[in-house]
Amino acid sequence: MNRPDPDRDLLRRARRTLAVRHTLVMAVILLGVGAVALVVVAHEERAALAASVRQTAATEEDVVDPPAGSWIFRLDAAGVLTATEDPPPGFPDRPALTRVRSGGPAEETEIGGYLMITRRHGDATVQVVGSLAAQQAETRRLLAALGGAELLGLAAAIVAALLLARRATAPLGDALARQRRFVADASHELRTPIAQLHTRAQLLDQELRAGASAEDLTPDARRLVAAARQLGEIVEDLLLSTQLENRAEIGAEVDLGVLADGVVAAFRQRSRSRRIELSLNLDPDRPSTVHGRAAALRRVLTTLLDNAFNHTEPGGHIAVELGNLDGPPRVQLTVRDDGTGFDPADAERLFDRFARGHDDHRRFGLGLALAREVVTGHGGTIEAHRGPAGGATFTIRLPVSRPADARAGRPRRTGPASR
Structure with missing residues (x-):
């Protein structure tokens, strides 16, 4: 039975919370936009119908051929009522006609889905009724369209919320x-x-x-x-x-030649006590400045030299070489020994954390795995090779920093370091 992972559960809860909150915010925004659009459109349609009804009441001289969806009722000075054919039930509103004919002000009311205007027009009293059915049908269509758009927008918001939540919780993970x-x-x-x-x-x-x-x-x-x-x-x-700061962009200019010289000097006493020859070969005429963290790069070289000493017998030889590669300008740092070497099948496994060798007897620790993390974080590569006669060669390649002026202000090296 698998035990629950509290960290994974924490990440899932954080992602779910962020996704729900983002979705709710987007849903509220979409609903607000849809409600505003619906209110504006409904208001504009009602205003257009009211303007049409007013225009009809002010200009029409008879009850024949009113605008579509409208009916006209005309009460002349003699009290004779004429009306458009097939009026809606309940119209005309005779009390309103009587009030306006008796000298009352014009009236504008909404009754049961109809907009009604009653006013004087010359010697006659005119009542125009306009149906709101078309407006209501258009509102329903708009509401359906907005509902569909809301659902699609909500689905897109959910997907976006999940993606944003995953990205937002990536640093936490x-x-x-x-x-x-x-x-x-x-x-x-x-x-x-x-x-x-x-x-x-x-x-x-x-x-x-x-x-x-x-x-x-x-x-x-x-x-x-x-x-x-x-x-x-x-x-x-x-x-x-x-450390999260193993990336090169937050470091400084590092002269690998000066760094290698200092690290090799620190191993001189060990090389003498072990009777192992240690040499440093530098190219004084080629740039060797990279951008990164000096402490991390120093630890990488220290790890490689320590690994070389651990696998080199007394009387052996360890060489540190620094050169350059053409194409994209790169600095190449090599640590070579003639020790016991390793199985070629373990060339990649060397850099795995706490991995075991191909024969399941040799165990690799943490140092080489960290070395690869640091080198990769500096935009470089590290490789391991076994020589034809044994021994091991570790090669680091890092991009050159400011090749035009990399040598400015750094100590002058006069040639290969003495053994």
Whole structure:
């Protein structure tokens, strides 16, 4: 039975809430627009009918051939009533004719779906009745059309609301995913080194209580320091994995030559103690400035060099090379070793988080996966290759920043660094 995912439920509720609110807002807007259109059209049609009835009452001299949907009733000075054929039931309104004929003011009323105007016209009293049936039919047609448009608009609003809600909650989903991944990574990566560090600290404490000499304690103390350093590196990797700012556009100008020189210098002591030859080859005449985050790129190179030292035996050689590629101008940074290498089938799996090797024995950690995330975030690529005679080569390609003036203001390099 699958356990419910609270983060996924949270995202679903957020999307549903946003979609419902957006849909309701759009529905209210559509209803308001439709109601205004209906009122305006109905008012205009009634005003047009009223103007036609008034015009007929003021100008018609007989009851023959009135405008369509209208009837004329004429009461002359002698009291004789003439009317248009087939008048609607209940008309004429004789009391209104009597009142106006007796000197009362003109009357305009609406009775049972008819607009009636009674007024004096010369010696006669005229009553014109206009039917509102055509206006009401047009209003019903308009209402049906607006209802259909409202439904289509509401359907479009629902689709748009769902899409907007999904896009609006995407950053939240990304943040929750990073949080989950950080917790999983931390629990996965920190459990073993913390246990080892605790065990070594306990052993060192026991030896101190037993009165061991400083000479006897030196190996354990060094192992304790190394374990603490490894734990710090893991924590640094985990923190780097949670950073949202690994994109190049929010960084600064970074000279990869200067950066590589500093990182290689930090590994000199390790290369001497391991008796591994470490070389740095730079091209002083080609631009090597990229736009990005120096700390993240430094961590990538540190990870690659650390990986090379972990798989290179004493007497081996590790080379860091920096050059350029034509076409779209790019800087190429290569870390090459002649160590144990890897199975070619694992070339892509190397960059997966906590993946296992092709033979299911070798395990890959977090460092190379983070390296690819950083390089990809800087608009570059990273590849791994096994040499024909063994060893491993990692190649990073990053777009050159401002190739015309990339060298302005940066330190002058005189040639390949000494080994």
